[in-house]
Amino acid sequence: MVDFLSALSQVLTVETIFWTALGAILGIIIGALPGLTATMGIALLLPVSFHLSFAAGFGMLLAVYCGAVSGASIPAILLGIPGNPNALATIYDGTLMTARGQAGLALGSAVAASVIGGMLSLFALILFAPVVARFTLLFGPAEKATLALVGLAVIASVSSDNLAKGVVTGALGLFLSSLGVDPFTNSIRLPFADFFAQSPLVTGLGLIPILIGLYGISQVFFDLERLGANPAPPTLEKLGGVFPPFRKIRAMWRIILESTGIGTLIGAIPGTGASIAVFLAYDRAKKITASGKHGLGKVGTGVVEGVFAPEVANNAVTGGALIPTLALGIPGDSSTAILLGALMIKGVVPGYQLFQQKMNLVYAVFLTLFLSNIFMFAFQTKGIRWFAQVVRVRLPYLLPFVLILSMIGAYAVSGQAVTTAVYDMSICLGFGLLGYVLKKADYPLTPLVLGVILGGMLEENFRRAVKLSGGDYLVFFKKPIALAFILLAVLSVLPPVLKKRKG
């Protein structure tokens, strides 16, 4: 109770409420702009959170996350272009409704579905995260090392249709995490160590410049190709009635519950993310409504149900993805990978100790996620017509803004020391270029990010486990949980391999 009240006192401040509200607005705008993703939005605002209290900073990032996932439905419904992959399945029924003059109803349904999905998954997060975290009490160094391996293996296998490419970027991320000072021996691990010994590189690569570079700058470089084909800003028709009637929502209870379940579960599986959940939920809704009974319209024909299912699912992913992030330190998707980075930068280490010793921070996360959903709903409801105008922002004006925000964001991390800040900016630009090259070559970025984030955990625990076992490298196969994790890692990479063999 004391922890809850402490969290409440952190959340119910002008600072937290202001930044969370601002995060929700920015998130919706970012989501509504085609090409900008929730991950990119969180990465861009990460340096801002650095200057705020924990609740305000993390609340803002969560609000960006929720807002961007929900806001992506705006261009999907109005233009047939998803703001980001989260809204891919919303296009089908959304565009049909728009063509029928029901754009307002489609947008309103998406907003209502988003808040329902977000709130129900928050409930799942509150319920399951402490249970999963308690499980980590059984973890020693061997289990922690193999857990990091599972996270990397799962993400490498699902983030690309080519497993080998996921493995390459994951391994590259691990290598990059090793640059700097060896945590156990203090020896410098850098190429040309004598040359770089006096440079800021000696402390390793900063996580924030890497994240901003990979998700912000690389996207700018990537989108430059779209400039030539920049379409004229769309003309928006007058938006009609906004919300579906309550009895309609009540009739969709099964779609809502199943979509929430799918979203939460998929979100909780590391490396999966909303783009998978939305199609599964849409497919389930299609089956549920196939008979046309219970007053439900057939999904796929331009009905509210077809917007509701994917929108409930993609917002349910937000709570689901936070379960392994907070409980295990393994992010559910690329957005939560950055949120995990934000936690670590704030000195918050996920796992059972967080739930045991810093429960007030966990409550603060729950409360700010609740607040984020409320703000996302309120702003999108009140500003539905205004946010719909965001899709008219032209790319030539948007890209330079994202580029400078990325670079100044990276600079601001070490904002009191100009030389280090300029160095961070260079790292950010370098990783932007690397991200662009990797994207062009179809190499996924998420395993790289996860490698950088989990590299420390993997190495420290691997070395500790081997040392404690007296140099026995088979220790990982002798402990049941570690062995189970290894099997899980193998199982996660098997389906793509088998699929390829079959193909």
Added chain:
Amino acid sequence: MKGLSGRTGAVVVCLVALLVILHGFSLEQRRMIGDEEGHDPGTRALPLASGAVMLAAGLYQILRPRPAKERPPAQAGGVRVLFLATLGASVAYILLLEWVGFVLLTTLFMYLLFVLNGRAAMGGAAFRISPALCGAGVAAMAAAVLYTAGRLVSRELFYLGRDAGIGFLSSRTGSVLFFILASGLLFFPSAMAAHRWGRKRSGTEDLVVNSVILSNGTTLFLFVVFRMMFRVTFPSGLLFW
């Protein structure tokens, strides 16, 4: 860069992996303190392991390439120039920031990018260089004026507040507000007037006017948020006052 998705990319991966492995071997193998028996895998373990995994995955891709996929069209010449110009401008921004200063350089950098991107979006429409060059000068001058106005007003009021014991005037909130007020009072009316003027002109002039407005607006926004609110130290450069 399209070739990097196939075997060429895999060769590059193998080369990078070999460099990582070489780097791993070049490291002094040290073990953690208190590990006299030498059970710790040591400093080299992670770099060597990650290099080995990369090499294995790269070799796998070389030996067993995926069936050829339909590739996206090659980068058009115009896009390549735009990409290189953006990259070059970004590198120049980093190199010159400490010398030219945040306000001036950011404005010019943003102006350049807005003009370049706007020109690319114009497609085949005629673009004249002289208005664009004039625009750069105007953007830089406007940035200097806006910064000076905001700085002068907020600083003088800060001193006044400190001497007269008026807390609000010498507070951070007060400084931010007065800076926004002073520079905003100059920026918004002139931006609106310029925008109206630009809309009546040709494509290039309209683009230049919009770029001047947006570059100044962006710089002001970043300065207020990061410098005034979050106290990030930006190099003053040429605008040293």
